[in-house]
Amino acid sequence: MTDEAPSAARTPGRLRPGGRTARTRDAVLRAVIDELNDNGYTGATVERVAERAGVAKTTIYRRWGSLDGLLADLMAEYAAREIPVPDEGDLDGDLHVLAGRVVGSLRVPALRAAFGRMVTEAAANPAAREVLARFVAGRLATMSVIIDRAIARGQLPPHTDAVGVLGTVTAIVYYRVYVLGEQVSQAIADSAAATALAAARAGVHSGPPPA
Numbered sequence: 001m002t003d004e005a006p007s008a009a010r011t012p013g014r015l016r017p018g019g020r021t022a023r024t025r026d027a028v029l030r031a032v033i034d035e036l037n038d039n040g041y042t043g044a045t046v047e048r049v050a051e052r053a054g055v056a057k058t059t060i061y062r063r064w065g066s067l068d069g070l071l072a073d074l075m076a077e078y079a080a081r082e083i084p085v086p087d088e089g090d091l092d093g094d095l096h097v098l099a100g101r102v103v104g105s106l107r108v109p110a111l112r113a114a115f116g117r118m119v120t121e122a123a124a125n126p127a128a129r130e131v132l133a134r135f136v137a138g139r140l141a142t143m144s145v146i147i148d149r150a151i152a153r154g155q156l157p158p159h160t161d162a163v164g165v166l167g168t169v170t171a172i173v174y175y176r177v178y179v180l181g182e183q184v185s186q187a188i189a190d191s192a193a194a195t196a197l198a199a200a201r202a203g204v205h206s207g208p209p210p211a
Contacts, residue, residue: 027053028060029074036110068121071114072131076138079105085143091150095197098143099169099189106177106184116178140166150200157206164205168196 031052035044046067050057064070082105086097106112122129140163147162156165172192176182199205 024053024055024059025074025077028055028070029078032071032074033108033110036114040113069131072118072135075111075114075118076135078111079135079139080142083139085145087149090153091146091155091200092193092197094146094150095165095169095193096190098146098166099173099193099196100186102170102173102192103184103186103189106173112177112184119174119178136170139170147200156200157203159206160200160203161205165196165200168199168205169193172196 028049031049032044034052035049039045039048044067046057046060049067049070050060060067060070064073083098083101086094086101088094088097106115118132118135122132143166144162147156147160147165150156151158151160169192172195173188176188176191177184182188
């Protein structure tokens with residue numbers, strides 16, 4: 001990706017507190033998606049994102065440090081909007097809805113490409129790895145209530161590891177899309193949900209009670 005400010009030394013995705021309005025964030029989010037759709041990850045520039053959003057280029061550098069930092073942060077915001085916590089009344093329904101929403105978020109070509117790029121960069125770039133790990137950890141923490149509810153209903157063994165169950169869903173989806181190169185489909189979502197459900201019910205992710 002081109003056009004990073006030489007002085008941008010802060011970790012990608014770590015934002016300055018305060019000074020942002022919802023309108024600015026929404027405009028920049030739309031601008032990033034449009035820019036990636038039109039020019040791809042490597043061709044995207046801060047100048048064009050700023051122009052599309054109607055903000056100064058310095059605003060993006062000051063608040064996000066770089067286009068990578070902006071992209072990582074807005075991916076997290078988009079995921080929070082598009083993948084709300086399901087509440088279907090049972091674990092099977094929750095996992096299927098969750099998997100479907102994860103797959104649905106990858107139907108946006110720019111977001112699918114952007115997330116894939118972050119995965120690739122994370123393999124060799126510690127800063128990108130930190131951003132990706134923070135993003136994934138945040139999403140799993142938000143969704144862990146699904147497992148808490150299932151335990152309370154008696155649908156899962158006590159002390160089931162929420163991260164293990166929910167991570168199975170996302171790992172299968174991302175593996176099949178990004179590693180195997182399969183087309184995004186509902187079949188992937190159904191498979192991911194069914195596999196995670198079977199493993200959870202079998203106690204695969206259940207450990208001893210905490211000390």
